[in-house]
Amino acid sequence: MTLKISNFYVEEVRMGTVTQFDGHVLTIDKEAAIRFLMDSDCHITDVDILIARPGDDTRIVPVKEAVEIRFRPDGRALFPGITGDLAACGEGELYALKGCSILGVGKHWGSFGDGLIDMGGIGADLTIFSKLINICLVIDTDEEFERHEQQKQNHAIRWATHRFAEYLGKVLEGKTATDCEDICFTPLGKREASMFQLPSIVLVMQAQSQMEDLGYNALLYGWDMNRYLPSFISPTEILDGAILSGSFMPSSSKWSTYDFQNFPTIKELLKKHGTELNFLGIILSNLNVSLEQKERSAIMVVNMAKTLGADGAIVTEEGYGNPDADYVKCLIKLKKAGIQAVGISNECTGRDGMSQPLVVMDPELDALVSTGNVSQLIELPPCKTVIGELQALSRDGLSGGWSFDENLGPSIRNDGSIILENNAMFCGDQVAGWSRKMMKEF
Amino acid sequence: MRIVHYINQFFAGLGGEASAEVEPYAAPAPIGPSLAFNAELKDGVITKTIVCGDNYFASHTKEAVSKLIAILEKEDFDIFIAGPAFQAGRYGFACGTMCNAVKDYFQKPVFTSMHEENPGVEMFKRDIIIFRGGKSAAAMRQDVSAVASHVDRYIQGLSPLGAEEEKYFERGIRHQIYDPQYATAAERGVAMLLAKMKGEKYQTELPVPEKENVPIAEAVKNIAKARIALITTGGIVPVENPDRIQSASATRWGRYNISEMDTLKKGEFKTIHAGFDPAAANEDPNRIMPVDTMKELLHTHKFGSLHAYFYSTVGTGTTEKEARRMAKEMIPYIKEDQVDAVLLVST
Numbered sequence: 188m189t190l191k192i193s194n195f196y197v198e199e200v201r202m203g204t205v206t207q208f209d210g211h212v213l214t215i216d217k218e219a220a221i222r223f224l225m226d227s228d229c230h231i232t233d234v235d236i237l238i239a240r241p242g243d244d245t246r247i248v249p250v251k252e253a254v255e256i257r258f259r260p261d262g263r264a265l266f267p268g269i270t271g272d273l274a275a276c277g278e279g280e281l282y283a284l285k286g287c288s289i290l291g292v293g294k295h296w297g298s299f300g301d302g303l304i305d306m307g308g309i310g311a312d313l314t315i316f317s318k319l320i321n322i323c324l325v326i327d328t329d330e331e332f333e334r335h336e337q338q339k340q341n342h343a344i345r346w347a348t349h350r351f352a353e354y355l356g357k358v359l360e361g362k363t364a365t366d367c368e369d370i371c372f373t374p375l376g377k378r379e380a381s382m383f384q385l386p387s388i389v390l391v392m393q394a395q396s397q398m399e400d401l402g403y404n405a406l407l408y409g410w411d412m413n414r415y416l417p418s419f420i421s422p423t424e425i426l427d428g429a430i431l432s433g434s435f436m437p438s439s440s441k442w443s444t445y446d447f448q449n450f451p452t453i454k455e456l457l458k459k460h461g462t463e464l465n466f467l468g469i470i471l472s473n474l475n476v477s478l479e480q481k482e483r484s485a486i487m488v489v490n491m492a493k494t495l496g497a498d499g500a501i502v503t504e505e506g507y508g509n510p511d512a513d514y515v516k517c518l519i520k521l522k523k524a525g526i527q528a529v530g531i532s533n534e535c536t537g538r539d540g541m542s543q544p545l546v547v548m549d550p551e552l553d554a555l556v557s558t559g560n561v562s563q564l565i566e567l568p569p570c571k572t573v574i575g576e577l578q579a580l581s582r583d584g585l586s587g588g589w590s591f592d593e594n595l596g597p598s599i600r601n602d603g604s605i606i607l608e609n610n611a612m613f614c615g616d617q618v619a620g621w622s623r624k625m626m627k628e629f
Numbered sequence: 630m631r632i633v634h635y636i637n638q639f640f641a642g643l644g645g646e647a648s649a650e651v652e653p654y655a656a657p658a659p660i661g662p663s664l665a666f667n668a669e670l671k672d673g674v675i676t677k678t679i680v681c682g683d684n685y686f687a688s689h690t691k692e693a694v695s696k697l698i699a700i701l702e703k704e705d706f707d708i709f710i711a712g713p714a715f716q717a718g719r720y721g722f723a724c725g726t727m728c729n730a731v732k733d734y735f736q737k738p739v740f741t742s743m744h745e746e747n748p749g750v751e752m753f754k755r756d757i758i759i760f761r762g763g764k765s766a767a768a769m770r771q772d773v774s775a776v777a778s779h780v781d782r783y784i785q786g787l788s789p790l791g792a793e794e795e796k797y798f799e800r801g802i803r804h805q806i807y808d809p810q811y812a813t814a815a816e817r818g819v820a821m822l823l824a825k826m827k828g829e830k831y832q833t834e835l836p837v838p839e840k841e842n843v844p845i846a847e848a849v850k851n852i853a854k855a856r857i858a859l860i861t862t863g864g865i866v867p868v869e870n871p872d873r874i875q876s877a878s879a880t881r882w883g884r885y886n887i888s889e890m891d892t893l894k895k896g897e898f899k900t901i902h903a904g905f906d907p908a909a910a911n912e913d914p915n916r917i918m919p920v921d922t923m924k925e926l927l928h929t930h931k932f933g934s935l936h937a938y939f940y941s942t943v944g945t946g947t948t949e950k951e952a953r954r955m956a957k958e959m960i961p962y963i964k965e966d967q968v969d970a971v972l973l974v975s976t
Contacts, residue, residue: 312807386826451815463823499826501818529822531814534835537878540802541948548837554825555835556818560805609805620815624807626834628792628799 190423193364208358230343233327243306246570249297249579250613253445256284258356265353268409277424282359287320291348294327297579298339302438302613310567337584340402385465389497393504396473405433417472417487437586439615451620474510485516503531511546529554533616558622569603587611630673635711641680651682653696669777672784683719713742713772721749754798855969858936862944863917863976864902876903882942892921904945
């Protein structure tokens with residue numbers, strides 16, 4: 188499979204009378220854009236579009252989703268099965284607008300998996316989205332059935348971000364890219380014998396699927412991953428919009444759709460493919476809650492890795508707590524099958540740093556990369572501007588925010604400064620592979 | 630900042646074994662290793678040296694601690710340092726015990742230094758910062774310097790650099806650090822896997838400690854005469870939760886008399902555990918703490934007798950350290966009643 192990603196770099200985003208990209212500046216006709224979003228979903232009752240730039244004294248919360256703006260010259264939907272008809276991903280041409288993202292932000296209401304982004308100050312170190320120009324869709328909806336639920340599907344807001352990425356992507360039509368990534372992923376049966384002299388490696392991705400009810404989990408070609416069994420998939424499919432982020436996991440552990448589109452661990456394996464290793468592809472698994480489901484998925488992952496002839500594997504999970512059982516089970520079973528394995532995930536060592544880092548601690552786990560501590564306490568000063576609604580952090584059950592604590596007080600203080608657990612930093616543990624955080628003993 | 634320093638009789642210049650029975654006292658001015666500390670410290674100063682003989686401390690620990698605390702109560706100080714104790718076992722025990730006592734009583738920062746083979750390391754490393762010291766007094770200068778530079782950083786309000794950099798024993802306290810200089814997790818993961826596959830050296834970022842397996846208890850020899858006690862981590866308590874046991878990350882526990890009841894009644898007992906759906910447990914508390922079944926078995930003489938209390942705390946998020954401490958607090962009551970076996974019921 189060959190995927191050609193043509194990259195365009197945006198230096199500034201501003202509002203104007205026509206939606207266009209001049210090679211440097213993205214201009215959005217706000218009125219037309221709002222009309223498009225309102226017209227495409229009758230559940231959206233209010234939209235505003237605001238721009239947040241790196242270094243701004245701006246706090247964004249509750250953030251539900253992030254997407255990179257892209258365009259397909261051949262007319263296929265950007266997210267097949269979601270923004271248009273089903274079609275194959277992973278091959279062909281794709282245009283990507285780099286340096287910015289679209290954020291889906293609640294005008295008022297937050298939920299368990301929503302997060303917070305600080306564009307400036309010390310909070311900016313704790314999420315990669317502070318380094319991007321963020322086009323914030325601040326939306327209210329009439330989804331009354333979940334208005335006061337802690338778990339929300341956030342359907343209208345999430346789908347708006349996906350649609351809007353496709354809508355804005357059209358500005359790239361007919362434009363010349365700055366640079367281009369040619370990802371030529373040769374089918375396994377067609378590879379030169381010399382490739383197999385290199386260590387053959389698979390990536391096992393465990394996407395979020397813990398909710399038994401549909402509508403909250405990651406979607407593969409529009410299919411809910413709770414009703415799914417592990418499958419073999421090309422890395423180009425993941426980078427090309429085959430999979431969309433869900434709306435359940437505490438935010439710092441989450442893989443947003445932007446993460447899937449740019450997944451750093453996939454990119455790193457592709458970079459070394461052909462020189463240091465032979466990247467066999469991805470076994471995409473899930474994180475269902477019952478033990479039998481965990482066992483079944485782990486069996487299938489390991490058998491697939493064996494059948495593919497993997498010598499080594501990287502396992503990475505979108506979550507912590509209950510999903511640690513899947514993560515550890517896969518790592519141990521791979522080891523027992525003679526496949527060397529490394530895990531990439533975050534830890535939960537508690538506010539005092541003294542809790543057991545993973546739910547399952549097996550002494551056989553001998554090679555783990557740690558990307559952060561979900562329960563690290565973080566204090567951040569007030570920001571001049573808030574996009575969304577700050578109260579959501581303490582009011583709406585965001586993991587990592589609270590309304591009452593006998594020792595710490597509420598998450599939001601009168602002066603606008605906040606105290607929260609890292610859990611609420613939007614995709615903060617950057618488990619997809621961005622993380623420049625490490626865990627240390629103190 | 631003012632620092633009080635604890636040393637033993639040997640380093641106070643009183644000699645070795647012959648003076649090891651010396652009772653606690655405060656030296657009129659800083660002496661011995663305190664002077665070495667004062668030469669190294671940039672921002673703090675040892676204002677008082679307190680001394681106790683190692684034998685006296687080991688054989689009269691309670692008295693020694695309370696006499697030393699009494700001396701400290703008259704002292705205006707901000708930080709407490711003990712040792713370095715090198716490989717000296719009794720001295721290490723005294724340094725660790727005093728650090729713990731001062732930390733608990735005065736809520737002030739405490740530091741000591743020991744060699745890794747000093748038994749005090751295993752006893753106290755989870756509770757206090759113990760620097761990795763040398764075997765003997767020949768290492769005095771470098772051991773003092775390691776402690777002093779940490780204390781200076783503390784006084785200057787700088788964040789600690791971590792156990793590895795500052796050379797103290799890991800306490801099982803893990804926090805995240807962001808550094809733009811770090812490689813990304815993706816780079817670290819792929820490099821680790823390639824190193825592992827080539828058989829090269831690599832360092833896991835989450836070392837998994839060897840399991841401290843508790844051996845399985847021997848079978849009860851004569852169950853017909855055995856006295857049984859019940860403990861749960863499932864959070865069953867009287868509805869008013871009189872001991873204010875926390876719903877997660879518990880540090881408190883309670884014991885409740887069941888000698889006059891044949892069952893735990895709904896409405897009188899409930900669970901306060903936040904880690905599972907409480908509906909079934911609140912409907913029938915015996916589902917977690919099976920008092921009804923145990924009484925039935927007792928009345929039909931399936932075992933000898935039932936301890937008058939059940940013990941309860943909450944297991945979710947509770948650290949091993951706290952669990953260990955709570956168990957140690959429960960054990961004397963259970964031993965006193967000559968209990969033969971404990972049924973530990975979880976959730």
